[in-house]
Amino acid sequence: MAKTMVIALGGNAIQTKEATANSQQAAIRQTLEKFKPLFQSDTSIVMSHGNGPQIGNVLIQQAEANSSQTPAMPLDVCGAMTQGMIGYWLETETNRVLKKINSHKQVGTVITRVEVDPDDPRLSHPTKPIGPFYTKEDAQRLQEKELNSTYKEDAGRGFRKVVPSPLPVSILEHEMIKTLLEQDNIVIACGGGGIPVIRQSDTFEGIEAVIDKDFASEKLAELIEADTLMILTAVPNVFVNFNTPKQQALTDVDVATLKTYVDEGQFSEGSMLPKIEAAINFIGHHPHREVIITDLDNAFDALEKGTGTHIHL
DSSP states (O other), rough: OOOOOEEEGGGGGGSSSSSHHHHHHHHHHHHHHHTTOOOOOOOEEEEEOOHHHHHHHHHHHHHHOSSSSSOOOOOHHHHHHHHHHHHHHHHHHHHHHHHHHHHEEEEEEOOOOEEEEETTTGGGOOEEEEEEEEHHHHHHHHHHHSSEEEEEEEETOEEEEOOOOEEEEEEETTTHHHHHHHHTEEEOOOGGGGGEEOSSSSSSEEOOOOOOOOHHHHHHHHTOOOOOOEEEESSSEEETTTTSTTOEESSSEEHHHHHHHTTTOOOOOTTHHHHHHHHHHHHTTTOOOOOEEGGGGHHHHHTTOSSSEEEEO
16 A cells, blocks of 8 residues: 655755746756655655745845835735745656656645634744844834734844744645545645634635744644655754764654653754654654654655654654
8 A cells, every 4th residue: 555755845955045946946856856766656745845035035025016006915925925936846847757757647736724723822922033134223113014013133133024833723725635645646735834824704814924834744744644754854864962072863763752852952943843843743642653854865765774863653
Protein backbone atom coordinates (compact mmCIF):
# COMPACT_ATOMS: atom_id res chain seq x y z
CA MET A 1 0.00 0.00 0.00
CA ALA A 2 1.38 3.41 -1.01
CA LYS A 3 2.46 5.68 1.81
CA THR A 4 1.47 9.33 2.13
CA MET A 5 4.02 12.02 2.94
CA VAL A 6 3.77 15.74 3.63
CA ILE A 7 6.99 17.60 2.79
CA ALA A 8 7.36 21.04 4.38
CA LEU A 9 9.83 23.00 2.26
CA GLY A 10 12.02 25.49 4.10
CA GLY A 11 12.76 29.01 2.94
CA ASN A 12 16.09 27.95 1.42
CA ALA A 13 14.16 25.87 -1.14
CA ILE A 14 12.84 29.08 -2.71
CA GLN A 15 14.83 32.00 -1.36
CA THR A 16 17.58 33.65 -3.40
CA LYS A 17 19.59 36.85 -3.12
CA GLU A 18 17.61 38.21 -6.04
CA ALA A 19 13.85 38.51 -5.60
CA THR A 20 13.02 38.28 -9.31
CA ALA A 21 10.54 35.70 -10.53
CA ASN A 22 13.23 34.04 -12.67
CA SER A 23 15.67 33.72 -9.75
CA GLN A 24 13.09 32.26 -7.39
CA GLN A 25 11.82 29.81 -10.00
CA ALA A 26 15.41 28.75 -10.72
CA ALA A 27 15.91 28.02 -7.01
CA ILE A 28 12.75 25.90 -7.03
CA ARG A 29 14.03 24.08 -10.13
CA GLN A 30 17.20 23.08 -8.27
CA THR A 31 15.13 21.98 -5.28
CA LEU A 32 12.76 19.77 -7.24
CA GLU A 33 15.56 18.11 -9.21
CA LYS A 34 16.51 16.53 -5.88
CA PHE A 35 12.98 15.13 -5.55
CA LYS A 36 13.28 13.10 -8.75
CA PRO A 37 13.74 9.73 -6.97
CA LEU A 38 10.81 10.52 -4.70
CA PHE A 39 8.54 11.36 -7.63
CA GLN A 40 9.53 8.01 -9.18
CA SER A 41 8.34 6.13 -6.10
CA ASP A 42 4.74 5.18 -5.34
CA THR A 43 4.60 7.59 -2.38
CA SER A 44 1.67 10.04 -2.35
CA ILE A 45 3.14 13.52 -1.89
CA VAL A 46 1.88 16.84 -0.57
CA MET A 47 4.32 19.76 -0.63
CA SER A 48 3.87 22.76 1.65
CA HIS A 49 6.13 25.81 1.67
CA GLY A 50 6.99 29.03 3.43
CA ASN A 51 6.36 32.51 2.02
CA GLY A 52 8.21 34.86 4.39
CA PRO A 53 10.33 36.87 1.92
CA GLN A 54 7.64 36.75 -0.76
CA ILE A 55 4.81 38.10 1.38
CA GLY A 56 7.18 40.73 2.75
CA ASN A 57 7.82 41.94 -0.79
CA VAL A 58 4.10 41.84 -1.68
CA LEU A 59 3.31 43.95 1.38
CA ILE A 60 5.97 46.50 0.35
CA GLN A 61 4.43 46.65 -3.15
CA GLN A 62 0.97 47.11 -1.64
CA ALA A 63 2.16 49.92 0.62
CA GLU A 64 4.05 51.72 -2.16
CA ALA A 65 1.12 51.58 -4.60
CA ASN A 66 -1.62 52.31 -2.07
CA SER A 67 -4.08 54.88 -3.41
CA SER A 68 -7.82 55.32 -3.91
CA GLN A 69 -7.46 53.68 -7.34
CA THR A 70 -5.15 50.87 -6.23
CA PRO A 71 -5.94 50.28 -2.55
CA ALA A 72 -3.62 48.01 -0.56
CA MET A 73 -4.95 44.50 -0.03
CA PRO A 74 -5.27 43.02 3.49
CA LEU A 75 -2.87 40.39 4.80
CA ASP A 76 -5.13 37.38 4.15
CA VAL A 77 -5.47 38.40 0.49
CA CYS A 78 -1.70 38.92 0.20
CA GLY A 79 -1.24 35.42 1.62
CA ALA A 80 -3.51 34.05 -1.09
CA MET A 81 -1.46 35.92 -3.71
CA THR A 82 1.77 34.28 -2.55
CA GLN A 83 0.16 30.82 -2.42
CA GLY A 84 -0.81 31.21 -6.07
CA MET A 85 2.55 32.66 -7.10
CA ILE A 86 4.78 30.10 -5.38
CA GLY A 87 2.36 27.29 -6.18
CA TYR A 88 2.60 28.20 -9.87
CA TRP A 89 6.41 28.03 -9.75
CA LEU A 90 6.30 24.69 -7.94
CA GLU A 91 3.81 23.31 -10.47
CA THR A 92 5.96 24.43 -13.41
CA GLU A 93 9.14 22.86 -12.04
CA THR A 94 7.41 19.69 -10.83
CA ASN A 95 6.03 19.24 -14.36
CA ARG A 96 9.57 19.60 -15.71
CA VAL A 97 10.81 16.76 -13.46
CA LEU A 98 7.78 14.55 -14.17
CA LYS A 99 8.40 14.95 -17.91
CA LYS A 100 12.03 13.84 -17.49
CA ILE A 101 11.02 10.65 -15.68
CA ASN A 102 8.08 9.93 -18.02
CA SER A 103 5.62 10.04 -15.13
CA HIS A 104 1.87 10.18 -15.72
CA LYS A 105 1.31 12.05 -12.46
CA GLN A 106 -0.22 15.51 -12.42
CA VAL A 107 0.43 18.35 -9.99
CA GLY A 108 -1.86 21.07 -8.71
CA THR A 109 -1.99 23.82 -6.10
CA VAL A 110 -4.83 24.10 -3.61
CA ILE A 111 -5.24 27.61 -2.20
CA THR A 112 -5.60 26.53 1.40
CA ARG A 113 -7.61 28.10 4.22
CA VAL A 114 -6.72 27.16 7.77
CA GLU A 115 -9.32 27.52 10.49
CA VAL A 116 -8.18 29.06 13.76
CA ASP A 117 -9.97 29.45 17.08
CA PRO A 118 -11.30 33.03 17.53
CA ASP A 119 -10.64 32.60 21.26
CA ASP A 120 -7.00 31.55 20.77
CA PRO A 121 -5.06 33.72 23.27
CA ARG A 122 -2.31 34.12 20.67
CA LEU A 123 -4.68 36.36 18.70
CA SER A 124 -4.42 38.95 21.48
CA HIS A 125 -0.61 38.95 21.47
CA PRO A 126 0.90 39.88 18.09
CA THR A 127 4.44 38.51 17.84
CA LYS A 128 5.12 37.75 14.15
CA PRO A 129 6.98 40.55 12.29
CA ILE A 130 5.91 41.04 8.67
CA GLY A 131 6.49 43.48 5.85
CA PRO A 132 8.97 46.36 5.49
CA PHE A 133 11.05 48.15 8.12
CA TYR A 134 10.07 51.67 9.21
CA THR A 135 11.69 54.43 11.21
CA LYS A 136 10.28 55.03 14.68
CA GLU A 137 8.52 58.17 13.46
CA ASP A 138 6.93 56.45 10.45
CA ALA A 139 5.86 53.53 12.63
CA GLN A 140 4.18 55.93 15.09
CA ARG A 141 2.32 57.65 12.23
CA LEU A 142 1.13 54.29 10.89
CA GLN A 143 0.12 53.20 14.39
CA GLU A 144 -2.07 56.31 14.74
CA LYS A 145 -3.60 55.69 11.32
CA GLU A 146 -4.17 51.94 11.83
CA LEU A 147 -5.67 51.81 15.31
CA ASN A 148 -5.86 48.00 15.41
CA SER A 149 -2.27 47.47 14.23
CA THR A 150 0.90 47.04 16.29
CA TYR A 151 4.45 48.07 15.34
CA LYS A 152 7.51 46.93 17.28
CA GLU A 153 11.27 47.29 16.97
CA ASP A 154 12.83 44.27 15.27
CA ALA A 155 16.40 43.40 16.34
CA GLY A 156 17.57 47.01 16.14
CA ARG A 157 16.95 47.17 12.37
CA GLY A 158 13.87 49.38 12.56
CA PHE A 159 10.19 48.97 13.32
CA ARG A 160 7.91 46.41 11.68
CA LYS A 161 4.28 45.53 11.87
CA VAL A 162 3.63 42.49 14.08
CA VAL A 163 0.61 40.23 13.74
CA PRO A 164 -0.72 37.29 15.75
CA SER A 165 0.33 33.71 14.99
CA PRO A 166 -2.55 31.46 16.12
CA LEU A 167 -2.49 27.67 16.10
CA PRO A 168 -4.32 25.80 13.32
CA VAL A 169 -7.55 24.02 14.27
CA SER A 170 -8.42 22.50 10.90
CA ILE A 171 -7.54 22.64 7.20
CA LEU A 172 -10.73 23.44 5.27
CA GLU A 173 -9.61 21.77 2.05
CA HIS A 174 -8.15 18.60 3.61
CA GLU A 175 -10.82 16.26 2.19
CA MET A 176 -10.26 17.65 -1.30
CA ILE A 177 -6.50 17.21 -0.90
CA LYS A 178 -7.00 13.62 0.24
CA THR A 179 -9.17 12.91 -2.83
CA LEU A 180 -6.53 14.37 -5.15
CA LEU A 181 -3.87 12.15 -3.56
CA GLU A 182 -6.06 9.06 -3.98
CA GLN A 183 -6.16 9.87 -7.71
CA ASP A 184 -2.33 9.79 -7.82
CA ASN A 185 -1.78 13.55 -8.03
CA ILE A 186 0.99 15.57 -6.41
CA VAL A 187 -0.54 18.36 -4.33
CA ILE A 188 0.87 21.73 -3.24
CA ALA A 189 -0.98 23.07 -0.20
CA CYS A 190 -0.72 25.12 3.01
CA GLY A 191 1.61 27.64 1.38
CA GLY A 192 2.90 30.11 3.94
CA GLY A 193 0.96 28.26 6.62
CA GLY A 194 -2.32 28.77 4.78
CA ILE A 195 -4.79 31.64 4.99
CA PRO A 196 -6.01 31.99 8.60
CA VAL A 197 -9.80 32.10 8.76
CA ILE A 198 -12.44 32.04 11.49
CA ARG A 199 -15.89 30.48 11.28
CA GLN A 200 -18.83 32.81 10.67
CA SER A 201 -22.53 31.91 10.55
CA ASP A 202 -22.51 31.19 6.81
CA THR A 203 -18.84 30.98 5.76
CA PHE A 204 -15.23 31.49 6.89
CA GLU A 205 -13.60 34.93 6.90
CA GLY A 206 -9.89 35.76 6.71
CA ILE A 207 -8.14 37.53 9.56
CA GLU A 208 -4.89 39.49 9.88
CA ALA A 209 -2.57 36.81 11.21
CA VAL A 210 0.14 34.38 10.10
CA ILE A 211 0.14 30.65 10.85
CA ASP A 212 3.45 28.86 11.32
CA LYS A 213 4.15 26.73 8.24
CA ASP A 214 5.31 23.73 10.26
CA PHE A 215 2.21 23.74 12.48
CA ALA A 216 -0.05 23.98 9.42
CA SER A 217 1.85 21.17 7.67
CA GLU A 218 1.51 19.01 10.78
CA LYS A 219 -2.24 19.63 10.98
CA LEU A 220 -2.64 18.73 7.31
CA ALA A 221 -0.55 15.56 7.73
CA GLU A 222 -2.73 14.59 10.69
CA LEU A 223 -6.03 15.21 8.84
CA ILE A 224 -5.08 13.32 5.67
CA GLU A 225 -3.66 10.48 7.81
CA ALA A 226 -0.16 10.75 6.37
CA ASP A 227 2.50 8.25 7.38
CA THR A 228 5.44 10.66 7.27
CA LEU A 229 5.97 14.36 7.86
CA MET A 230 9.27 15.57 6.43
CA ILE A 231 10.38 19.02 7.54
CA LEU A 232 13.20 20.45 5.44
CA THR A 233 15.33 23.11 7.06
CA ALA A 234 18.83 24.62 6.82
CA VAL A 235 20.67 21.92 8.82
CA PRO A 236 21.09 18.16 8.19
CA ASN A 237 19.98 17.16 11.70
CA VAL A 238 18.36 18.38 14.85
CA PHE A 239 21.12 19.17 17.36
CA VAL A 240 21.28 19.42 21.13
CA ASN A 241 23.79 21.80 22.71
CA PHE A 242 23.76 23.56 19.35
CA ASN A 243 26.80 25.72 18.53
CA THR A 244 28.71 24.59 21.63
CA PRO A 245 31.67 22.19 22.03
CA LYS A 246 29.15 19.58 23.22
CA GLN A 247 26.98 19.84 20.10
CA GLN A 248 25.41 16.48 19.26
CA ALA A 249 23.34 15.48 16.23
CA LEU A 250 20.15 13.54 16.90
CA THR A 251 19.66 10.71 14.41
CA ASP A 252 16.97 8.49 15.93
CA VAL A 253 14.92 9.84 18.82
CA ASP A 254 11.62 9.03 20.50
CA VAL A 255 9.00 11.58 21.52
CA ALA A 256 9.59 11.13 25.26
CA THR A 257 13.29 12.00 24.89
CA LEU A 258 12.44 14.92 22.64
CA LYS A 259 10.04 16.33 25.25
CA THR A 260 12.86 16.19 27.80
CA TYR A 261 15.08 18.22 25.47
CA VAL A 262 12.26 20.76 25.01
CA ASP A 263 11.94 21.12 28.79
CA GLU A 264 15.70 21.72 28.97
CA GLY A 265 15.35 24.61 26.50
CA GLN A 266 17.52 22.93 23.87
CA PHE A 267 15.65 24.40 20.88
CA SER A 268 15.39 28.07 19.94
CA GLU A 269 11.88 29.49 19.80
CA GLY A 270 12.28 31.26 16.49
CA SER A 271 13.67 28.36 14.46
CA MET A 272 13.84 24.73 15.61
CA LEU A 273 11.29 24.69 18.43
CA PRO A 274 8.17 24.97 16.20
CA LYS A 275 9.46 22.06 14.11
CA ILE A 276 9.99 19.94 17.23
CA GLU A 277 6.55 20.83 18.58
CA ALA A 278 4.98 19.97 15.22
CA ALA A 279 6.81 16.62 15.25
CA ILE A 280 5.58 15.78 18.75
CA ASN A 281 1.99 16.71 17.82
CA PHE A 282 2.05 14.61 14.66
CA ILE A 283 3.44 11.48 16.28
CA GLY A 284 0.93 11.69 19.14
CA HIS A 285 0.17 8.11 20.15
CA HIS A 286 0.56 6.65 16.65
CA PRO A 287 3.33 4.02 16.44
CA HIS A 288 3.30 3.92 12.62
CA ARG A 289 3.94 7.65 12.14
CA GLU A 290 7.37 9.18 11.58
CA VAL A 291 8.80 12.67 11.34
CA ILE A 292 12.04 13.37 9.49
CA ILE A 293 13.88 16.66 9.96
CA THR A 294 16.82 17.30 7.65
CA ASP A 295 18.08 19.62 4.94
CA LEU A 296 17.30 19.60 1.24
CA ASP A 297 20.54 17.86 0.20
CA ASN A 298 19.82 14.91 2.47
CA ALA A 299 16.08 14.59 1.83
CA PHE A 300 16.14 11.43 -0.28
CA ASP A 301 18.99 9.81 1.65
CA ALA A 302 16.98 10.42 4.81
CA LEU A 303 14.27 8.19 3.37
CA GLU A 304 16.51 5.54 1.86
CA LYS A 305 19.56 5.46 4.14
CA GLY A 306 18.32 6.89 7.41
CA THR A 307 20.29 10.14 7.41
CA GLY A 308 18.77 13.19 9.08
CA THR A 309 16.80 13.11 12.34
CA HIS A 310 14.07 10.46 12.61
CA ILE A 311 11.42 10.95 15.28
CA HIS A 312 8.99 8.24 16.40
CA LEU A 313 6.85 7.17 19.35
